[in-house]
Amino acid sequence: MPTTRFAPSPTGYLHIGGLRTALFAYLFARKQGGKIILRIEDTDQKRYVQGATENLIKTLSWFGIEFDEGPYLEGEEIKEKGENGPYFQSKRTEIYKEHAQKLLDEGHAYYCFCTPERLQEMREQQQKEKKPPMYDRKCCSLTPEEVKSRLEAGERAVIRQKIPHDKLIEFTDSIRDEMSFDPKTIDDQVLIKSEGFPTYHLANVVDDHFMGITHVIRGEEWLPSTPKHIALYQAFGWEIPQFAHIPLLLNLDKSKLSKRQGDVAAEDYINKGYLREAILNFIAFLGWNPGTEEEFFSLEQLIEKFDLKRVQKAGAIFNLEKLDWFNGHYLREKSVAELADLVFPLIDFDVKKDDPYFLKSVEVIQTRLTKLEEAPEMLRFFFTEPSYEEELLLNPKMKVTKETAKLAFQKSIETLEKISAEDFEDEENLKQPLLDLAKELELKNGQILWPLRVALTGEKYSPGTFEVLAALGKEKSVERIQSYLTNL
Ligand code: GLU
Numbered sequence: 001m002p003t004t005r006f007a008p009s010p011t012g013y014l015h016i017g018g019l020r021t022a023l024f025a026y027l028f029a030r031k032q033g034g035k036i037i038l039r040i041e042d043t044d045q046k047r048y049v050q051g052a053t054e055n056l057i058k059t060l061s062w063f064g065i066e067f068d069e070g071p072y073l074e075g076e077e078i079k080e081k082g083e084n085g086p087y088f089q090s091k092r093t094e095i096y097k098e099h100a101q102k103l104l105d106e107g108h109a110y111y112c113f114c115t116p117e118r119l120q121e122m123r124e125q126q127q128k129e130k131k132p133p134m135y136d137r138k139c140c141s142l143t144p145e146e147v148k149s150r151l152e153a154g155e156r157a158v159i160r161q162k163i164p165h166d167k168l169i170e171f172t173d174s175i176r177d178e179m180s181f182d183p184k185t186i187d188d189q190v191l192i193k194s195e196g197f198p199t200y201h202l203a204n205v206v207d208d209h210f211m212g213i214t215h216v217i218r219g220e221e222w223l224p225s226t227p228k229h230i231a232l233y234q235a236f237g238w239e240i241p242q243f244a245h246i247p248l249l250l251n252l253d254k255s256k257l258s259k260r261q262g263d264v265a266a267e268d269y270i271n272k273g274y275l276r277e278a279i280l281n282f283i284a285f286l287g288w289n290p291g292t293e294e295e296f297f298s299l300e301q302l303i304e305k306f307d308l309k310r311v312q313k314a315g316a317i318f319n320l321e322k323l324d325w326f327n328g329h330y331l332r333e334k335s336v337a338e339l340a341d342l343v344f345p346l347i348d349f350d351v352k353k354d355d356p357y358f359l360k361s362v363e364v365i366q367t368r369l370t371k372l373e374e375a376p377e378m379l380r381f382f383f384t385e386p387s388y389e390e391e392l393l394l395n396p397k398m399k400v401t402k403e404t405a406k407l408a409f410q411k412s413i414e415t416l417e418k419i420s421a422e423d424f425e426d427e428e429n430l431k432q433p434l435l436d437l438a439k440e441l442e443l444k445n446g447q448i449l450w451p452l453r454v455a456l457t458g459e460k461y462s463p464g465t466f467e468v469l470a471a472l473g474k475e476k477s478v479e480r481i482q483s484y485l486t487n488l
Contacts, residue, residue: 002034004215009041010052013265014059017249020283025217026065027306038070040088043203084211089203096198099206100159108235111147111157112139134187159192169227174244174308181227189228205232217244244308247287250315257318273372278327287316324370336363343375349383364463364471386458388487393454398446405451409485424474427466455484
């Protein structure tokens with residue numbers, strides 16, 4: 001059965017690139033009718049962050065990315081499911097040690113006693129000679145007796161992989177096709193650190209093998225590690241999984257996506273009020289496309305369409321405008337009631353969720369919203385009476401002066417009073433009378449509509465005057481205009 005995995009390190013948050021890797025692996029597994037495993041790569045104890053795994057699980061499941069095996073949450077407690085566990089590398093230390101020993105026994109690995117100082121000197125020398133930094137194999141030629149006595153004497157040692165130098169390391173990547181590496185350029189990687197913990201490389205290969213992983217889908221940044229992994233599979237005599245390295249994420253200026261240029265945690269986008277559908281749709285297009293003009297895909301549709309063959313090699317530009325665009329689309333697709341449900345928890349002023357006036361206000365802002373977090377500000381004027389702001393009201397560009405504003409307020413109150421409360425709710429019934437009024441008073445439309453909009457909303461930007469009047473209703477509208485008039 002095609003089996004893949006998502007293998008994050010618990011660093012505290014889910015990187016947006018990690019979310020894409022998880023999504024692609026998930027889509028692949030579901031499309032193939034296969035399996036996806038979640039494995040926590042927590043071998044680096046120095047980087048351990050409290051609560052990081054819980055956070056990863058919560059975030060992935062918020063997106064609807066579900067795993068067949070691995071850790072999951074039952075309430076606040078982490079449990080594990082599946083027969084290939086444990087799924088935390090920190091619980092598998094013995095397996096790694098055992099396999100490192102096997103490599104030692106068969107001549108595919110060796111003890112290295114070089115001190116950090118010696119390694120530092122070596123690297124500096126290599127730098128001077130403009131050679132790539134890599135271990136010079138000093139300890140590779142130690143005799144078994146020497147190794148034994150130094151270990152017995154308690155000298156600190158790591159275990160290094162012995163990369164065979166006699167043939168090219170080759171594999172076919174699902175996205176990058178034929179890959180070939182000169183083994184002399186591949187470093188003899190540390191497999192077991194001096195304190196006995198494995199490095200990512202050994203743990204990753206051992207786990208992928210024992211967890212039955214047939215497809216390794218991961219970011220391009222791991223490509224330089226792959227020849228080392230291939231050499232390990234070969235040393236163990238294990239079948240090599242199919243690799244697929246998905247392209248880097250780039251900033252608009254084509255530099256590698258970094259924290260400095262914006263948010264890189266998936267949680268940040270959730271907290272900003274982006275919709276799940278929008279983030280998923282946006283992420284799916286980072287390096288993949290369906291080969292058609294279609295742009296909107298639900299998770300189910302992505303599963304149906306996803307194909308590793310359609311993933312590009314070139315870096316994928318992380319363009320937030322595109323995310324806003326997707327988000328605006330999905331916000332407009334919601335029913336007013338659904339949108340009201342989403343907006344309600346963000347609101348910090350007094351509203352009732354099922355109040356028709358609240359629903360009406362949400363309907364008015366729906367087409368203008370690109371992010372949920374903008375909603376409270378956009379809705380505020382519906383629920384709080386604007387205060388008088390002369391500077392905003394008197395708009396020289398629109399030729400609004402105190403005199404014209406006064407006239408506009410007085411006369412439009414008269415006009416609006418003549419419209420029934422029921423008719424008031426349809427902006428079409430308000431348009432003509434107010435435009436006729438402007439003509440009659442020999443004022444420009446803006447000389448009426450601007451002051452009214454300011455009196456009704458107190459905002460520089462808002463939906464148009466007719467729409468606002470209809471949404472506020474007759475009573476509130478007239479009251480607010482009256483109050484501005486009194487202030488003039
Ligand atoms: N632990 C690695 C990471 O954090 C996994 C890389 C891989 O998928 O092999 O991304």
